[in-house]
Amino acid sequence: MSESTTYSETHPDYYALLEVERNADIKTISRVYRLLALRYHPDNPQTGDVELFLLLSDAYKILSDPASRADYDKQFEDVVVSDSDSAGPAPLPVFLSREFTEGLEAESKMRLGIMSLLYLKRRSDPDKSSVSLLELENMMAIPREHLRFALWYLKQKKFVLQDDRSSFMVSAEGVEHLEGQMSKETIVEKILQSQPSNSLIRLKNGTGRLNAVAKTKI
Numbered sequence: 486m487s488e489s490t491t492y493s494e495t496h497p498d499y500y501a502l503l504e505v506e507r508n509a510d511i512k513t514i515s516r517v518y519r520l521l522a523l524r525y526h527p528d529n530p531q532t533g534d535v536e537l538f539l540l541l542s543d544a545y546k547i548l549s550d551p552a553s554r555a556d557y558d559k560q561f562e563d564v565v566v567s568d569s570d571s572a573g574p575a576p577l578p579v580f581l582s583r584e585f586t587e588g589l590e591a592e593s594k595m596r597l598g599i600m601s602l603l604y605l606k607r608r609s610d611p612d613k614s615s616v617s618l619l620e621l622e623n624m625m626a627i628p629r630e631h632l633r634f635a636l637w638y639l640k641q642k643k644f645v646l647q648d649d650r651s652s653f654m655v656s657a658e659g660v661e662h663l664e665g666q667m668s669k670e671t672i673v674e675k676i677l678q679s680q681p682s683n684s685l686i687r688l689k690n691g692t693g694r695l696n697a698v699a700k701t702k703i
Contacts, residue, residue, distance in 0.1 A: 497540060497543075497544070497650065498561075498618070498619070499543070499544035499547055499548055499557065500548070501618060501629075501651070502540060502541065502544050502651060503517050503518060503521065503541065503544050503545070503548065504517055504521070505517055507558075511549060514545065514548050514549060515545075515549065518541065518544070518545040518549075521541050522538065522541055522542070522545075525537045525538045525541060526538055534649075536649055537649060576623065576624060576625065576626035577624055577625070577676070579672070579675045579676055580598060580624070580625045580626050580627065580676075581626055584672065585598065585625070585627065586627070586631075592634070592635065594672050595625075595627065595631070595632070595635045596635045596638060596639060597671075597672055597673055597676075598625055598672070598676055599621060599625075599632070599635055599636065599639060599645070599653075600639065600644060600645070600655060600659055600662075600663050601663070601673050601676040601677060602616060602621065602624060602625070602676070603616055603645065603653060603654055603655035603659070604655050604659070604660060604663055605676075605677065606654070606655075607654060607655050607660070614654045614655070615647075615648045615650070615652035615653060615654045616652055616653050616654070617650075617652040617653070618632065618636075618652070618653070620652075621653070636653065639659070642658075642662075643656055643658050643659075644656055644658055644659030644662055644663075645659055
């Protein structure tokens with residue numbers, strides 16, 4: 486699936502789930518839905534997924550009806566505004582530097598940033614280790630449109646997985662890869678030390694942290 490997420494605990498981001506932009510027309514939404522429904526239909530023995538198929542069907546039902554879509558978009562806006570005023574994940578200062586958006590190495594550092602955040606989340610709470618695209622967007626202060634290529638790459642390398650809600654988590658291969666690249670004084674060390682009290686990914690007491698950071702790029 487795409488980098489879909491939830492914009493709240495109970496409301497899935499149907500646009501991301503269907504892998505379409507928020508301004509997508511009905512023809513695009515219908516075309517993408519048909520392809521995904523075929524892939525995840527329960528009758529498909531290779532890739533069938535009942536829960537995901539039902540979620541996709543809900544998404545199509547809402548987004549294919551102009552009135553329902555308008556209501557959904559309004560709810561999305563209200564939740565995002567509410568979340569921005571709450572004590573949810575705030576951008577980590579390390580991601581506000583230009584090195585994540587400018588220069589030839591920005592894309593590589595963005596991938597390191599994503600993996601580091603997912604690593605911290607996995608270590609802090611192994612049983613609830615997923616992070617949504619919205620949460621990554623908020624913590625990194627980077628628009629999801631700029632994160633999608635990095636996430637695609639990490640998924641293709643099998644360093645990152647997605648759960649049944651399409652949130653992201655670091656894989657065993659990803660942990661091994663990140664820990665296998667460590668040396669001091671790189672961007673990873675800065676990220677691992679960025680653990681504000683209101684961050685989603687704060688480490689619990691006693692979990693410890695890495696003693697070294699990546700010495701080569703992902």
